[in-house]
Structures are given as C-alpha cells and as structure tokens.
Amino acid sequence: MTGMFGALLVDAQRRRFPLEPFYAISKAALLAFKRIQGIPDDSPVPGTSLEQAYMIWNQTPRGMFEAILASVGVSVSDDYLQRDLITVYQSATMRDSNGEPGEVLYMRYVPPLPFRDIDNDASEEA
Secondary structure, X not given: OHHHHHHHXXXXXXXXXXXXXXXXXXXXXXXXXXXXXXXXXXOOOOOOHHHHHHHHHOOOOHHHHHHHHHOOOOOOOOOOOOOOOEEEEEEEEEEOOOOOEEEEEEEOOOOOOOOOOHHHHHHHHO
C-alpha cells in the first residue's frame, strides 16, 4: 500500500496535478487505514488525503513499533507519527556511562520503489 500511494504522489508531482480532485481518499478509508495500522482514530495526520494515506501506510505497525521501543524503555505518545528513517529516543530504563538516559536509535527501512514513466510506457508499445 505504501508503494501504491507513493507512486500516486510521484505521478501527481510529475504531472503537476492538484492532489485532491484527482487523488482524493475518503475519510472512511483513511480511518480504516489508521485502524489497520493501529494508529488512534483521533491522531492528526497532516497533508492532503493522498499524503495522509501514504503517511499512515508508511508507519511501522503501531503494536510492533511500541513493543520494540518498550523493550528498551521508550514510549511514544498516541499521536506520534514516524517521519524520519532514523530517530533517536531517550530511554526511561537504560542509562549511559554518565548515568544519563541512554539513547536508543530506531531505524526503519523504507525501500525505494522504481516507478515507471508514463511517457516511456507509451513509446515502448509503439
């Protein structure tokens, strides 16, 4: 799903289409996406509906994300959204050599997806 919504965003940017009229995602669909990903219904997600759909699907599923972080003493707010590939958190249970909260590095891999160029597709078929 992340790849599909990412491809639509790239396509809209290449064609300079306004996102909402051409790529509108219903509020009901966005709510369903949040629920599937474990994101609370009332968590704000910025952007157009297509950008929201992409951001929702571009999250580590919430249950897995919270379990991984909890195992090293890190918690995040319910409305937290992952925006970066690498994030450093402060642990509530781990300490560094100076007794300060230990830093926990969370890195997620978002594989690049090749998108076919629409203009090249037409010329290849001719």
